Amino acid sequence: MKNKYSLGVLLALATALISGFSNFIMKYS
Structure with a gap:
């Protein structure tokens, strides 16, 4: 359970x- 939770958090962060x-790319290119 804990592994799945942290994986979801990592995915959301990414x-x-x-x-x-x-x-950022859209703004400055």
Whole structure:
């Protein structure tokens, strides 16, 4: 249970990071 939870948190974090990075690229290119 704990492993699945942390995996979900990691996935959400990665998604937010990629989303923010994409927005950054869009703004400054």
